[in-house]
Amino acid sequence: MKLVAIVGTNADFSYNRILLQYMKWHFRMSADIEILEVKKLPPFNEDLPDKEQTEVWRFNTKINNADGVIIATPEYDHSIPAALKSGLEWLSFNRDIMKKKPVMIVGVSYGTQGTSRAQQQLRQMLLSPDLNSNVLPGNEVLIGNAAKVFDKNGFVTDINIVHNLENSFTAFNKFVKSNMRYLEEGDDNMTEPHISSDALIKFRTGSLSIKEIQQIFNTLPFEIDFIDANDNFAYFSDKPNREHVRHTAEIGEPVQQCHPPKVWPIVKGILDSFKLGTSDHVERCLPLNGHKVWINYFAVRDEFGKYLGTMEFTGNVGHLVSLVQEGKFDGFPDATTGASKHDDSDDSEEQSGPTPQVDATTGASEHDDESADKTE
Ligand SMILES: Cc1cc2nc3c(=O)[nH]c(=O)nc-3n(C[C@H](O)[C@H](O)[C@H](O)COP(=O)(O)O)c2cc1C
Secondary structure: OEEEEEEOOOOOOOHHHHHHHHHHHHOOOOOEEEEEEHHHOOOOOOOOOHHHOHHHHHHHHHHHHOOEEEEEOOOEOOEOOHHHHHHHHHHHOOOOOOOOOEEEEEEEOOOOOOOHHHHHHHHHHHOOOOOOOEEOOOOOEEEOOHHHHEOOOOOEOOHHHHHHHHHHHHHHHHHHHHHHHHHHHOOOOOOOOOOOOOOEEEEOOEEEEHHHHHHHHHHOOOEEEEEEOOOEEEEEOOOOOOOOOOOHHHOOOEHHHHOOOOOHHHHHHHHHHHHHOOOOEEEEEEEEOOEEEEEEEEEEEOOOOOEEEEEEEEEEOHHHHHHHHOOOOOOOOOOOOOOOOOOOOOOOOOOOOOOOOOOOOOOOOOOHHHHHHHHO
16 A cells, blocks of 8 residues: 655654654555655745646655555644645645545644644645545544654654554555545446456457457557547556556546656647647657667557547667677578568558657656656
8 A cells, every 4th residue: 555644844843744754664564655745845826837846746646646645734823834735735726636535634733732723624625626535534643742742763652642543544544445446446336337358359350358458468568558539648558567657546637747847848749749640650769767768659540540549659679779789680581471461562661650840758657857857
């Protein structure tokens, strides 16, 4: 289970941060908790230029890809700190990131009320239409007298607080898992007809079952992503060791949200050129994590040329390059077999359209920043 935990203050020293660090350690066997800082975000401003929103994009993406969110809020003047409010505004701004996301609220304060008023307000905010989160009901982690609760190493010293944390976290664990099951089974699992994975799809050139199609895509030595005609991220092949790491939480999201703001204009340029029909293929060679990565965007069209979406075809071609360098293709006669009508024609030229005048920097991945930095 992958969780993110938001430190709800921009203060350098924070008991709430210490609490989250303690939870990350204490619950390490049941959850992978990554701590996120609202202090890295710019203050919310809907007019902030896209190119200055890289941290916002990073923050949003991590939350989008998590199974659940823990928020640790201090109490400032009986409410939540402005820095946390600003972070929530970024999350709700034109996005569905927090929608149905399981959230657990915890809080530490100096006073005896243990952030109860701030937490009440935070619950209310998370239920607003633009955040619309699933807040864990019936559990409260209200820790007062902050200065006495932790020892100098950040361990909680009060056994009652530890028990309360464990009970609440167990409840949250179950809450997140039931949410994951719900997402896997789908909203309309009960009403939609079920299609068996043995069902055969008949193509002009043969038949394949749904299971075979899935496994062929997963077995290809190249990874495939598909962006639909409405620019939503629709599919990625489940190939092991992908160059571009994708998450199921991104499925159905506008593809813009899968890219850092500074890369998006380039990707949009490619998609627009496909939609306009001025281009059908964009190719890019990019070193990534020491691999020679070959990325191809292809316009996918129906038989009448109508745009159906974009396929991104990506793979590490290091092995192929080595084969060429080792002369594995040299010194043999052409091995034409006559197995196909095309074999004796020159098939080395790819039939692609005009080369688009657009930089093909890729793509929806954790490497995006890196590739953008290298190309700008
Ligand atoms: C501007 C401000 C307002 C505060 N208001 C409250 C409050 O309403 N209730 C409370 O219990 N503590 C209040 N405090 C004290 C906080 O509980 C204390 O600073 C706590 O350590 C904040 O959490 P942190 O250590 O994670 O930053 C306030 C502190 C600040 C700086």
